[in-house]
Amino acid sequence: MxxxxxxxxxxxxxxxxxxxxxxxxxxxxxxxxxxxxxxxxxxxxxxxxxxxxxxxxxxxxxxxxxxxxxxxxxxxxxxxxxxxxxxxxxxxxxxxxxxxxxxxxxxxxxxxxxxxxxxxxxxxxxxxxxxxxxxxxxxxxxxxxxxxxxxxxxxxxPGCDLAGAARPAGDAGAPLRVLMVSSDWERKGGPRVLEVASLLRDQGVLIELTVVGDHPVLPPWVRGVGRVPHDDMPGYYATHDVLLELALANAAGVTLTDAAHAALPVVATHTGGTATIVLDEKTGLLVSPREDAVIREAVRALRRLDTDRSLLAAISVSARDHARTRLxxxxxxxxxxxxxxxxx
Known part of the structure; x- marks a missing residue:
């Protein structure tokens, strides 16, 4: 800034x-x-x-x-x-x-x-x-x-120096690589993310979840890397298919802006100022923050991106363009x- x-x-x-x-x-x-x-x-x-x-x-x-x-x-x-x-x-x-x-x-x-x-x-x-x-x-x-x-x-x-290339459509049979960036495990909705990923696995979806930042002891099927040097973050954005952020509270969301610059589609809760950063159905998919809806809607959003890789690719292009012109x-x-x- x-x-x-x-x-x-x-x-x-x-x-x-x-x-x-x-x-x-x-x-x-x-x-x-x-x-x-x-x-x-x-x-x-x-x-x-x-x-x-x-x-x-x-x-x-x-x-x-x-x-x-x-x-x-x-x-x-x-x-x-x-x-x-x-x-x-x-x-x-x-x-x-x-x-x-x-x-x-x-x-x-x-x-x-x-x-x-x-x-x-x-x-x-x-x-x-x-x-x-x-x-x-x-x-x-x-x-x-x-x-x-x-x-x-x-x-x-953005908070990182990022210049991401838009992601190709990719193979629909490949695992969906999901990233969570956790500066505050509870506020960022860490328990919600685990529940969503677990439900998808139970439904037969091939999903690989990586958590970067603060987190508790995680299930063995989750890759938890803890805090990493700031300069390493672009690599994590570049090697995943979607950022999942089910935050309870989010004013502007620097990780959401970083994801856009990395051309990384986002599934995020529609809370605080998120809707200015993530354009619903264009640069990502927004879900309700309500406890009675957030898990169901997040599962549905990720399944949609997993089964329609062309949609994932189109959102990636839109996210990159939004970052360049507005963020x-x-x-x-x-x-x-x-x-x-x-x-x-």
Whole structure:
């Protein structure tokens, strides 16, 4: 992201928390977190946000900047004074992630209110808001009242350096090579993936499942490779037929973007901002995240791809084209720079 911006914008890390600031937040977390069984995110409290805003203002005065592009920096922007024009970039809002992601669940009511107010101040402070998905854009407009003309969806680019070739149709009798990338086993739907793969095996489908990343002890028929070097990920994307991601929560989904750049079709839950990254029936197949439907629909989707390898090949071509035209860091940077230039 920052490399793509660097030719047009001086990139200064937005996090203004120095070592002392970080210590204050950690101490606050230690004192407040967990009381009454509920959590406090000290970095999202008003006092922390005011401190970060003051530090950011000092830093900006030293740089002589006239405009600010804040990436996932609502805490820094909410209490930023001065006349700087602000473009706020995010993949979600506080309203969306509360009780959606585990870290934002079971918050103290007063802490949740402060987090929401910090988000609202940041969105109000910004002249323009850039969201990674239509899901996040709708929240900025509907939940925080930002005028639609001030909110723009510009999807993020990939997390890996990928340039995948589209997959040929292949042999319908060959095993279906399924990949799961697990940064968080439970949130990424690991148990769901195992159940789907097991059901397919019981139905006589030839399936080879590989799990990369965090995972528990796996059945002997699953290849679990644990965490791998970042540079090795393109090889895993290139040697599989489909990415299976049955996540409980997904804001933008970098693995889904990586898969598109690798021309790898996706079967994923329609949750969060997934539908901006995975175009249903074009670059992948989306299934319901509901517990009463997800397993059944995922099994059906994978069986469909297994029996119709020409569909798998067509989706691969569409995924590659979508990545090049819509999920590119160079395109993202060009759009953001153009947007900043329009802000008065």
């Amino acid at each position: 920052f490399a793509a911006l660097s030719d047009a914008i001086e990139v200064v890390p937005m996090s203004t928390a120095d070592a002392g600031d970080a210590v204050v937040d950690r101490l606050a977390m230690r004192v407040l977190d967990g009381r009454g069984g509920r959590r406090v995110l000290a970095g999202h409290l008003a006092a922390s946000s005011r401190r970060r805003g003051r530090l950011l203002a000092k830093r900006l005065r030293r740089t002589g900047a006239r405009a600010v592009v804040g990436v996932a920096a609502s805490q820094d922007l909410a209490h930023l004074g001065g006349q700087w024009s602000v473009t706020h970039v995010s993949d979600a809002t506080f309203h969306l992630v509360q009780d959606f992601y585990p870290i934002y669940s079971s918050l103290q009511p007063w802490a949740a209110r402060q987090g929401g107010l910090v988000e609202r101040r940041a969105i109000t402070r910004a002249q323009s808001v850039v969201t990674a998905t239509e899901w996040a854009r709708a929240s900025v407009i509907d939940d925080y009242g930002k005028p639609p003309g001030r909110v723009h969806t510009i999807p993020f680019g 590119s860091w160079d395109g993202w940077a060009a759009d953001v720079v153009a947007l900043v230039g329009q802000v008065p």
